[in-house]
Amino acid sequence: MIKLKGMYDSMLRCIISEDMDATDFSKEFDEVRGQGKRFLPGAKVVLDFGARPLSEGLILNIMTDLVWPAGMYVAAWITYDAATQDLLKRIGLPTSEPSPSARANESAKGGSLLLQRSLRSGQRVEHAGDVIVAGHINDGAEVLAAGHVTVLGRLNGLVHAGYNGDETASVVVRSMEARQVRIGTKIGSLDRDERWWGKMVIVRVNEGSVFIDYWPVIKSDSRDESAGARSAD
C-alpha cells in the first residue's frame, strides 16, 4: 500500500509500505497519481520505503511511473537498506531526511527521529538530528546521527553520534553490547568483560576522550572512577 501524509513546511511524505508486493508497484503508482492529481505537481515529497531494498531497475520505474508523470519534487529517498542508500548516493539522489526549516536555524540540527523498530544487519539510518531507536540495533546495523542517539533496546551494531564532529553528542543505551561507539571524531572501545557490558549506560566525550558511565548517572558514582572506555582518535 502507498500512503500520502502531510509533514511540515507543506512537505508530503509518501510511505511505500515495506511489505507491499513488488508486482503491485505500477498499479499503486497509478492510484497515487490519481489521488494527487491536484496537489502532487510541484509538491515536495519524501519517498519513504522503510527497510525495502531498491534495485536500479526499480528506481528507474519509480522515476518513469511516479516521479516524472506526477510532476513531484523528491526531497529525499528514505530506505534503511544500507546497500540501497549507497546506490542512491552514487546516482546523486538525496538520502537524508530533510530538516524542518524552523528548527534548522535553531541548532543546525534536523529535529529528532523516532524509530519504532529494530534495525537488522545491513540496515542503516542516517539522520541530521537526534535519533531515538525504540528497538534493538543488531550486529551489522548502523545508526549515524548529527546529534544524540538513544537506544531503548540492545546495541550490538554501530552508533556514530555527532557525525559532523559534534563532541557534545551523547549515546544512551539500554543494554550496551557493542565493542565500539563513535562520537564526533572519537572512537571508544569496550571489552566484553568490562562491567558496563550488558548494562544501561551513557557514552560521551570529555576533554577529548570517550567516557562511559552507568545511566542514570548515580551521584556517588564519580566520573573518574567510572571512566572506562579507552579512546582512540
Next chain:
Amino acid sequence: MTARVIVVTSGKGGVGKTTATANLATALANMGKKVVAVDGDVGLRNLDVIMGLENRIVYTLIDALEGTCRLNQTFIRDKRIENLFMIPTAQSRTKDAVTAEQMIDVCDELRKEFDYVLIDSPAGIEAGFRNSAAGADEALVVTTPEVSAVRDADRIIGLLESMDKSPIRLIVNRIRPRMVKKGDMLGVSDVLDILAIELIGMVPDDEAVVTSSNKGEPLALSQSAPAGIAFRNIASRIAGADVPFMDLEMSDSGGLFGKIRRAILGH
C-alpha cells in the same frame, strides 16, 4: 490443490539448507502430503544427490524454462515415497539462467498440483537468492548457532521481510550442547533473542546426517537418529501440528541429546 510455497534460505553458506529441504520434503511426503522439492541453487545443484535421485535426471528446470520440455517432464518421482517429487536444476549454468518472473510462474503452476512446494535456495543476498525466493509465500531461515551465521541470517530476514514473506520461521541447525555449555557456541535462546522471529525447530549436529546424505537417503526416514526426529518434528509443525519443544531443547546448558533419547523411548 493450492500448495504452500516455502523457500529455504540462509545468509551464510553450508549451514544446512539443502539438507533441510530434502528432509522436510521427505517428512511431509511421508505424512501423506503431495510434495515437490525444487532445486533453486542453479549451477551448484546438490538436492538431487542428497535425495538420491541424481541418476534419474532427464530434464532440468532450465530445460522447462527454455521450452525444451514441459514442466511436468522435469518431475522426478522418489523411489521410496510415492507422493514425493523433485525438480532438479542445471549444474552447467549460472544463476542468471532463471529470472524472478519465471520462478513466480513456475511456483504458480506447481501450486495447482501439490500440497507443498519447497524451494532450496543459494546462500547469500544476491540475485540468485532473490529469484529463487520470488515465488514463495513463506520462508524458513536456517542458521547454525555461530555469531557470523546469525548475523548473516539477520540480514536475510530483513530482506525476506521486505519481500513480504510470511511467516518467516527459524531452524537452528547443528546444535552441539557441549560447546554451548562451554560458551564456545551461542545457545538457541541467544539466537532467538537476536533474530526475533518464530522458532520452528532445532536440529542437533548428528554424524548420521552426513552418512545419509552420502547414501542419498534422507534421515527423516530414520526412526532413531536425533536429527531425523528433529526434521520430522519441524515437518509436523509446518503442517500445523502443535509439537511441543522438548524442555531442554531451549536450555543453554546441555542435555539436549539426553532429553531427545528419553523422548524417543517415551519416558
